[in-house]
Amino acid sequence: MPMAETSRIFHITILSTFSPLHHQPHISPHSLSYPSTLPHKRRTTTIHCSVSTTDTTKTTSTQIIPWGCDVDSLENAASLQKWLSESGLPPQKMALQRVKVGERGLVALKNIRKNEKLLFVPPSLVITPDSEWSCPEAGEVLKRYSVPDWPLLATYLISEASLQQSSRWSNYISALPQQPYSLLYWTRAELDRYLEASQIRERAIERITDVVGTYNDLKLRIFSKYPQLFPEEVFNMETFKWSFGILFSRLVRLPSMDGRVALVPWADMLNHSCEVKTFLDYDRSSQGVVFTTDRPYQPGEQVFISYGKKSNGELLLSYGFVPKEGTNPSDSVELSLSLRKSDKCYKEKLEALEKHGLSVSQCFPIQITGWPSELMAFAYLTVSHPSMTGQFEEMAAAASNKTNSKKELKYPEIEEQALQFVLDSCESSISKYNNFLQGSGETDLDVTSPKQLNRRVFLKQLAVDLCSSERRILFRAQYILRRRLRDMRSGELRALRIFDRFTKFFKRV
């Protein structure tokens, strides 16, 4: 499998995108590059807002955002469609309807052919980092500070949302989910409780930390300097969680526009299918955002696109759903391998790893079809003997995928130990999944309200689906590893028996 696509070593945080070709950049407070000099002029624009700051639940620190709608609501769909067609969206062969997969989605109204271009959303209806701000002063400040695309768009969305009817995007924003599904909305306790077995828990914690860090950084460097433009009642952690949740689940990269990031109203009502390969892009000939169908659709059928080659865990992380077990050909599970503390050469091995940007524990993606050569290189390094010190470096380099050599490393003398080490790591991971999945049949007794119960049942179901699909991949790896080890050992045994027979024979003669 193309390891670099999913390995955390290479994409520490893979942000969501519909396009399989382009990963979003890693957002962290450090990715915000501001000039050190501060602007002198204070602006006096007032933003009217009506953000509720009351905490509505005890267990989820989530406040209600006063814009958007319920994720399954069609309430605002009619006004969205009316506004879009008045603003230049050509007549569509699809309509926004309630659907079985994805709650709301676009459904074919007419026969749609394979290889047909659909949508044609004009650039004037697309939100990009260059979009005009309804409050231009706020936009100018962010540009002056060279705020990168993601935090810029997150702030833009909040700014436009808070202006309600005065924003030209108000019909779009009213149709956005009030609480986008994504792991950003899981509390730490929920992540620990439901996703302990999966490495996605770590990714979610990292992502939440990134979002919190990005908001705090903006607040410190910009918002606090311009409280009239960015009042805390509007620009706060909760509204940023919302806007980042929207970006993670709806932002696209348009390959034909040099990978420009964009929110594309209407197109972002399309749900994902693992069976579909087509994705959104800008079409120069029609000058609109389109996608080309890779299958025909009949009236009444839901039309899908691909959000990219993502594992079930990555889909849960950004979009808040898990495809049915066994239906996602891009599914993978991250297996964590670690150097043994008791290793006599622990220090030397760690040095070799660090030299190549790796650490004592590394995650490698395993697919149903196999695992990457980098994983085996790490395993070789872990089990290698002190006599192999001279090879630590090449093993670490191969584990980091930074070598130019395409040749897979082989160390026949330690292959059996390396495979056994991977098998042990795999089985220890499987037992964590078993513990969770066996325990997940039990009812939660500490639920405080029916609403809370629904949330728990919902999150638990997502976690059960994710863990079952990840465990299935590990079971397959376990089977392959056991078989290889058995073959290897029976081969060795056969060789030993032949050797034994030879020596006995020669002794006799």
Ligand SMILES: C[S@@+](CC[C@H](N)C(=O)[O-])C[C@H]1O[C@@H](n2cnc3c(N)ncnc32)[C@H](O)[C@@H]1O
């Ligand atoms: C780009 S939006 C698609 C439109 C969305 N259904 C709506 O009503 O706003 C992405 C969100 O749609 C939902 N979604 C998309 N594909 C899905 C699928 N295959 N299964 C379940 N939910 C899906 C998830 O909630 C995801 O966060």
